[in-house]
Amino acid sequence: MRLARGLKQDDFDCKGISRSMVGLVEVAKTDITVTKLKVIADVMGVKVKDLFDFE
Numbered sequence: 001m002r003l004a005r006g007l008k009q010d011d012f013d014c015k016g017i018s019r020s021m022v023g024l025v026e027v028a029k030t031d032i033t034v035t036k037l038k039v040i041a042d043v044m045g046v047k048v049k050d051l052f053d054f055e
Contacts, residue, residue: 001051002026005044015039 002009002022009019017036024030025040032040034048041048 001046002044007044012040012043015043 009022012022013019017039021030021032021036022040025032037048037051041051044051
């Protein structure tokens with residue numbers, strides 16, 4: 001989803017989420033708070049629930 005929107009992991013850093021954290025979340029190697037999920041969704045221009053659509 002991130003790549004489809006033309007975003008890089010670094011695009012989240014200015015919002016307080018490190019590049020490494022984004023990478024770990026993308027490969028399900030760490031847990032993340034709902035607050036940080038909201039930040040990711042906002043940067044991507046989607047709703048939090050859209051991050052859970054695995055189709």
